[in-house]
Amino acid sequence: MPTLIRTNCPRDCYDACGILVEKKEGEPLRILGDPEHPVARGRLCSKCAVAYNGVWQDKQARLQHPLRRSGQKGDGAFERISWGEALAEIASKFQAVIDQHGAEAILHTHYSGTLSLLAHFFPNRFFTAIGASEVDPDTICNAAGHVAWHLLYGESGMGFDPRTAKDAASIFVWGANPSHSAPHIAEHWLEGAKANVVVIDPIQTDSAAAADLHVQPRPGSDAALAFGLLHELHAMDAFDQAYIENFTLGAEEVMSTIASCTPEWTAEQTGVPTSTLRQAAELYAAGPSMLWCGQGLQRQSMGGNVMRSVGLLPALTGNIGKPGTGFCYLNYTPAFAGIDLGELSGARLGTTENKAKAKSISHMDLATRLSDSTEFKAFIAWNTNPLASAPNQTALREAMRREDLFTVVLDCFPTDTTAFADIVLPAASFLEFDDITFGYFNLLLGAQTKVSEPLGESLPNQEIFRRIATAMSLEEPALFDDDISLITHMMNQWDPGFDFDELKTRGHVLLGDEPMPMYADGQFNTRSGKIEIASAKAEQMGLPRTPIPHADQAPVDGRIRLITPSSKWRLNDSHANDSHLQVQAGPATVWLSSIEAARCGVIEGQRVNVRNETGTIELTVGIDDTLPDATALSYKGRWPSIEETGVNVNFLHTPNKTDMGESTSVHGTEVYIEPI
Ligand SMILES: Nc1nc2c(c(=O)[nH]1)N[C@H]1C(S)=C(S)[C@@H](COP(=O)(O)OP(=O)(O)OC[C@H]3O[C@@H](n4cnc5c(=O)[nH]c(N)nc54)[C@H](O)[C@@H]3O)O[C@H]1N2
Ligand SMILES: Nc1nc2c(c(=O)[nH]1)N[C@H]1C(S)=C(S)[C@@H](COP(=O)(O)OP(=O)(O)OC[C@H]3O[C@@H](n4cnc5c(=O)[nH]c(N)nc54)[C@H](O)[C@@H]3O)O[C@H]1N2
Ligand code: SF4
Ligand SMILES: [Mo]
Numbered sequence: 001m002p003t004l005i006r007t008n009c010p011r012d013c014y015d016a017c018g019i020l021v022e023k024k025e026g027e028p029l030r031i032l033g034d035p036e037h038p039v040a041r042g043r044l045c046s047k048c049a050v051a052y053n054g055v056w057q058d059k060q061a062r063l064q065h066p067l068r069r070s071g072q073k074g075d076g077a078f079e080r081i082s083w084g085e086a087l088a089e090i091a092s093k094f095q096a097v098i099d100q101h102g103a104e105a106i107l108h109t110h111y112s113g114t115l116s117l118l119a120h121f122f123p124n125r126f127f128t129a130i131g132a133s134e135v136d137p138d139t140i141c142n143a144a145g146h147v148a149w150h151l152l153y154g155e156s157g158m159g160f161d162p163r164t165a166k167d168a169a170s171i172f173v174w175g176a177n178p179s180h181s182a183p184h185i186a187e188h189w190l191e192g193a194k195a196n197v198v199v200i201d202p203i204q205t206d207s208a209a210a211a212d213l214h215v216q217p218r219p220g221s222d223a224a225l226a227f228g229l230l231h232e233l234h235a236m237d238a239f240d241q242a243y244i245e246n247f248t249l250g251a252e253e254v255m256s257t258i259a260s261c262t263p264e265w266t267a268e269q270t271g272v273p274t275s276t277l278r279q280a281a282e283l284y285a286a287g288p289s290m291l292w293c294g295q296g297l298q299r300q301s302m303g304g305n306v307m308r309s310v311g312l313l314p315a316l317t318g319n320i321g322k323p324g325t326g327f328c329y330l331n332y333t334p335a336f337a338g339i340d341l342g343e344l345s346g347a348r349l350g351t352t353e354n355k356a357k358a359k360s361i362s363h364m365d366l367a368t369r370l371s372d373s374t375e376f377k378a379f380i381a382w383n384t385n386p387l388a389s390a391p392n393q394t395a396l397r398e399a400m401r402r403e404d405l406f407t408v409v410l411d412c413f414p415t416d417t418t419a420f421a422d423i424v425l426p427a428a429s430f431l432e433f434d435d436i437t438f439g440y441f442n443l444l445l446g447a448q449t450k451v452s453e454p455l456g457e458s459l460p461n462q463e464i465f466r467r468i469a470t471a472m473s474l475e476e477p478a479l480f481d482d483d484i485s486l487i488t489h490m491m492n493q494w495d496p497g498f499d500f501d502e503l504k505t506r507g508h509v510l511l512g513d514e515p516m517p518m519y520a521d522g523q524f525n526t527r528s529g530k531i532e533i534a535s536a537k538a539e540q541m542g543l544p545r546t547p548i549p550h551a552d553q554a555p556v557d558g559r560i561r562l563i564t565p566s567s568k569w570r571l572n573d574s575h576a577n578d579s580h581l582q583v584q585a586g587p588a589t590v591w592l593s594s595i596e597a598a599r600c601g602v603i604e605g606q607r608v609n610v611r612n613e614t615g616t617i618e619l620t621v622g623i624d625d626t627l628p629d630a631t632a633l634s635y636k637g638r639w640p641s642i643e644e645t646g647v648n649v650n651f652l653h654t655p656n657k658t659d660m661g662e663s664t665s666v667h668g669t670e671v672y673i674e675p676i
Contacts, residue, residue, distance in 0.1 A: 006034055006507035008437040008446035009048060010119075010430045011571045012112035014182035015039050016439030017048075018507050021431070021451045028057050029431070029451060034507055039442060045183045046568065050584070051575035055413070056429060061577060063414055063426035064456025073401045076419035076641075083457060083467070086423050091471035093406045097377045098130065104357040107376040109135035109366070113383035113411070113574065114461075116435035116448045117334060117344060118486055119427075122462040123382060125346030126469055129476045131354025133376070136662070139362040140390060142330070143661030145298040148307035149329055151535045151543075151660075152315070154525030157335065159328025160290055162442050163515035167324030168195040170289045172280075174310055175222065175297020179206035181566040185441060186210075195290070195324075196283050200225070203563060203633055204626035215280050216628060219561045220300040220552030220668055221270040223309035225277075227549035228266025230258045232281035233317055240318025247522045248315050250534020254546050261549050269551035271628060284313065288324030295329075296565050299667040300552065304660025308547040315531045321519040333438040336511055337445055337494040344486070346478055362662035364655035367395035370405070378406040382427075382461060387416035388573035388639050391653035391664060394615055410464060413577055416641045425464055428454035434483060434500070435460075436490060443516060446508040447500065462486075543660065552668065554630055559670040560596065561631045562610070564649045570637030577642065588643060590619040590673065591633040597623060600673045610634075612671045615651035621673075632673065 002024040009017045018037025022030035031052035035042035044052065055061045066086035071077030097105050108127050114120055127134060138146060149156035162185070165171060171193055178186035186207050190197055199208040200215040200222070208214040217225045233239065244251045263274040283289075291314055298307050311327060319325040334341055342348070350358075361369055366386070369375055379400070390396055400407065400420040409421035418424045432455065435448035454460070459467070462483065469479040481489075491500050496509060503509065526532045539545045555561055569585040570576055590610055592600070602608050604623045609616055610632075619634060627633060638648040656665045 005449055005451050006447070006504065007431070007449040007451060008508060009044070010114045010116040010435070010437045010448055011048070011574065012115055013571060014178070014439070014441040015045070015184045016437060016442065016444050016446065017044055017184060018446065019044065023451060028053070037508055038510060039184045039188070039439070039444070041184070041188065047571060047575050047581060050580050051578040054580055055575065055578035056431070059455060062412055062429075062455050062458070063418070063424060064458060065426060066457065067424040069422050073403070073420045074397065076414065078424060086425060087467055087471040090408055090423060090468055094378060095472060097406070101377050102357060103131035103354060104133050104359055105375070105377040106130070106132040106380070107135065107361070107370070107378070108132055108380040108382070109137070109384055109386055110382045111137045111140065111384040112572070113385070114430055116430060116437050117339070117490065118435045118483060119461040120383065121341055121344040122486065123465040125349055125479055126465040128346045129349040129474065129479055131350050131358045133359035133361065135363055135366055136360050139364060139661065139663045141664070142295040142298065143663035144303040144658035145293070145295065145307045145329055147660035148298070148304040149311060151532060151538050152308055152311045153531055157330050157332030158518055159331050160326030160518055161515040162189055164323050164326065165189065165193050165195060165290060168193070168288050168290045169286050169324065170196045170198060170283045172198045172200065172284060172289065172291045173207060173211070174200040174291065174293050176292055176294020177201065177203075177205040177207055177296065177565055179210075180568045181294070182441065198280055198283055202628055202631055213276070213279055213283060215272055215276055217270040217272050218551070218554060218628060219563060219631060220302065222297060222306045223302065223547060224261065224266060224269040224549045224551035225272060226309040226312060227258055227261035228263060228270065228272075228277055229281050229284065230312060230316060231261045231266070232263065232278055233285055234258055236281060236285050238285035239316050243318030244316060247524070247530055249528050249530040249532050250546065251316065253534040254312065257549060284317070287317070287319055288322060289317070289319045290325060291319070291327040293327060293329050296667060298658065299664055301656055301658060301665040301668045302550050302552065303658045303663065303665060305544070305547055305550055309549065312533065312547060315533060321517070321522060323515065326518050328441065330440045331443060333440065333443050333445060333511065336443060336516070339490045339493050344490070349476060349478055362657060363390055363664065364657045364662060366390060367392040367399055367655065370399035371395065371402070373402060373404055377404065378408070380408045381417050382410040385411065385415045385417045385573050387420065388576070388648060389636075389650065391650060391655040391666065392614060393640065393647070393651040393653070410461060412458070416639050419641065426456060426458035427464070428458040428460045432458070433460040434487065436487060443511040444508055445494070445511070447504040449504050555670050558672060559630075560673055562590070562649070562652065562669045562671045563631065563633050563667045564636045564653075564669070565667065567635035567637045570635070573637045573639060576637055576639045582642070587620050588638055588645070588648070589622040589634060591622045591624040591627060592673070593625050593627045593629070594623050596627070596629065596632070597621060602673065602675050607676050609674045609676055610652060610671045611674070612652055612654065612669065614654045615647070617647045617649065617651050618645050618676065632671070
């Protein structure tokens with residue numbers, strides 16, 4: 001008889017599925033969806049069902065021992081060393097950098113390889129305590145949106161509770177593609193909703209195709225679209241004057257702009273027909289209406305302004321604080337449960353002097369800053385594979401070839417980034433240690449349960465950093481808190497009325513029995529306590545005082561917008577090394593409409609050069625006639641080292657910063673497409 005163990009998927013994914021592991025002596029684990037989990041409902045997504053039973057259990061594919069570089073950086077030639085040797089070398093190199101250049105010359109980059117709380121947050125304690133510099137993680141993903149929601153509502157991590165959809169008449173999905181990035185939410189929550197679904201996306205995603213209405217603006221034109229919708233909503237008398245008066249600040253400053261954004265003007269700016277605009281406005285006006293704003297939406301050069309403009313809809317129509325309303329960017333579920341993530345990450349550690357010297361740099365500057373040998377002397381990447389996911393790949397690779405840059409990389413697998421390390425440290429997988437997981441859409445917390453021993457000599461991230469701290473003879477006690485006390489401490493902060501063992505038995509908990517009301521009290525965490533439509537803070541930051549109806553210019557001179565969003569077959573760049581998923585994903589393809597293909601002089605199946613000022617890559621043409629003019633599509637998540645061409649779309653990803661948050665504008669990338 002197999003043993004059945006409940007655990008949860010800790011990937012950076014909206015779904016946060018429950019997992020059931022079947023364990024039988026002498027046989028591979030069977031990783032299945034938990035039938036009792038409200039999101040998974042007995043099934044994992046098509047990528048994890050394969051990868052968790054494939055590459056994640058392939059011992060040969062995993063890193064099992066610490067390694068020291070034995071060839072040139074990038075070659076991937078390593079010799080096995082002991083943990084003792086690895087830790088001694090890291091400690092002495094870090095100490096030398098600190099003595100000669102200060103701890104701020106140590107730069108770490110990290111993100112969401114795993115979101116389980118200990119493995120994701122605890123290692124930051126080490127870097128904060130010593131005063132190291134950090135690549136601001138959100139600048140590769142969603143920093144523009146965070147700044148925008150903060151300016152408007154004072155929060156970016158408190159969205160609607162998805163359960164409130166039972167009371168909604170319409171659900172707007174703006175610039176997210178749940179059919180890829182949240183597959184269970186797409187299938188059960190969205191497609192099963194009684195509400196009318198409106199998807200706003202330049203691409204006809206499967207979610208858009210299944211929606212009641214697909215609004216297809218040109219990329220980067222959403223702020224104009226939002227103002228055009230507001231014009232229609234105002235004309236329909238759908239503004240909530242009482243709500244505006246009581247809970248918003250500065251609405252009068254946008255009213256004349258809204259009046260000027262006529263349907264005809266909006267159609268010209270966005271490519272959305274006036275009839276579609278009206279239909280969308282009618283559906284939002286019918287209310288109660290929910291608004292889900294994706295992270296793809298703000299990966300445009302004016303992405304912050306886009307979010308601020310779209311965020312006006314709930315405020316001006318009063319679709320907030322009541323059942324079936326609200327907006328969602330992300331939900332910081334552990335914080336709702338009372339878990340202190342600042343404490344877990346050691347935000348309060350380190351001296352004031354160190355803190356003042358430690359730098360926070362944008363991913364958009366990483367390649368150039370790292371290529372300057374005077375600034376950073378050591379580089380540590382953990383929970384991330386920047387040589388697949390970051391912009392400006394050619395320059396970043398060149399910088400990481402620096403012989404004087406001591407580089408340490410932690411991962412479960414050998415990746416493009418580990419190939420550039422001096423020391424590689426093997427990380428245990430989510431099946432190999434206990435932790436707490438969470439959902440950032442549904443208000444879920446779950447147990448990550450240890451199913452098997454760490455493979456080879458691999459260790460969880462948090463243990464690796466405890467050992468580095470020991471090797472450096474650091475004394476801060478918070479660096480040595482063990483997993484059991486950290487988990488117990490978090491359970492105490494949360495206080496659900498049972499302990500971690502019970503959480504393991506239950507698998508997951510959905511916070512609250514009923515939908516949690518967000519902003520029902522009309523209190524907002526802005527300076528004024530109101531929704532700041534006009535913002536003095538924005539002005540101080542050098543931004544417009546109010547959102548503006550901007551639309552990016554359509555590309556000129558034969559250039560094309562290249563959107564590179566979530567692939568159905570990858571989770572960011574995780575699982576790209578699974579051979580079965582490589583077959584499913586097919587060859588690296590750039591999708592174009594037949595009109596656009598003809599204009600470029602290329603046909604379906606042809607190999608083409610896709611190029612811009614940042615790089616050139618070779619792709620195969622696919623035809624998709626649902627794509628708008630001057631827009632191309634290619635999915636993210638491939639490892640250059642696995643591709644025959646040795647490159648991926650991030651060789652084209654120009655590190656242009658968004659208007660807010662110094663974040664990526666990757667979906668604003670422009671390219672030329674030419675026959676080879
Ligand atoms: N072109 C393009 N590029 C993009 C994007 C895009 O839309 N288009 N999106 C961006 C976004 S949103 C993001 S978030 C980034 C994500 O980019 P990454 O952070 O690079 O991607 P992930 O796949 O989340 O995780 C990276 C690594 O973490 C490792 N990992 C998993 N579990 C553990 C663990 O427990 N310990 C350690 N040490 N490692 C572990 C995985 O094996 C994997 O190699 O990519 C960005 N890049
Ligand atoms: N399968 C899978 N799931 C994932 C990930 C993955 O890589 N693969 N990544 C995870 C991570 S880290 C993140 S951050 C999320 C991201 O997931 P999402 O929030 O869904 O973001 P993206 O996939 O980047 O893009 C979503 C949609 O935004 C659209 N878009 C691009 N530009 C514009 C625009 O100007 N206007 C409008 N209206 N839409 C636009 C794209 O066409 C795309 O369909 O997904 C998570 N889930
Ligand atoms: S990646 Fe997302 S959809 Fe797939 S199993 Fe994990 S949580 Fe579920
Ligand atoms: Mo992300």
